[in-house]
Amino acid sequence: MYTVIGKPMTRTFRVLWTLEELGQPYELNPAMPQSPEVVALNASGKVPVFQDDGETITDSTAIITYLADKHGQLTAPAGTLARARQDAMTQLCLDELDALLWTAARHSFALPEDKRVPEVKDSLKWEFARNLARIESRIKGPYLMGEDFSIADIVFTHCLNWAFSAKFPIESQAVLDYSKAMRAREAYKRTAAQAK
Structure with missing residues (x-):
């Protein structure tokens, strides 16, 4: 059985959602980032951490690609x-959306207080909106890659959810409709229930 380590409200959500879509059993250890048990498996202290047959994989995208x-x-x-x-x-979603959201998060709570620059968030929101419009223009069907749901949709939807909670405005009705459709998936709903 797979083991997933990390709080579901983090990027761990991507791994849990993937496992739910695949119908694979797993055990969840909802450890916090930087906790001793996470640092013992990933020196950066970041989650998720994934274990399969005694082997450890870190980074949510590497994990969901492997699965x-x-x-x-x-x-x-x-x-x-x-x-x-x-x-x-x-990778476009990670570079153009996830990276901006993580920078905003670092300047909100992750960095030491004297290293935070809250004013950077306005620039990040502007860049996010510009990048989101470019990604939207590349959507070829009901899913990012056309007719088939893929791990790209998991990453993109997670970024959209993160943007919503971080108060990054999403003004495109098409993107909002897409996000609503992704959140209506049964595997998504099962995952979201764990994040409460």
């Missing part, structure tokens, strides 16, 4: 152009 590849679902096959496009979209 999708291992189970042959939620992804295009490795070595295909479809996979290259999916990986490009996933």
Whole structure:
């Protein structure tokens, strides 16, 4: 059985949602970032931490990619152009959305107080809105990659949820509708129930 370590309200959510979509059993240890048990497995103290058969994987995208590849679902096959496009979209979401949200979070609570620059958030919100519009223009169907739900949708939806909680405005009705449809998925609902 897989073990997932991390609070569900963090990027751990991505891993839990992936496992729920795949229908795979797992054990959840809702440890906090920087806790001794997390630091023992990941020197950065970041979550999620994932264990499979005694092996540890860190980084939510690495974990969900591993799971999708291992189970042959939620992804295009490795070595295909479809996979290259999916990986490009996933990385785009990470670079253009996740990175901005994490920078805002660091300047809200993660950095030492004397290192925070709260004024940077207005610039980050502007950049987020610009980047989100570019990503929206590339959506080819009901899902980011067209007709098939993939791990790119998990990353993108998680970023949209994070933006909402961080008060980053999302003004596009198409993006709001997409996000609502993703949150209506049964696997998403099961995951969200754990994050309460």
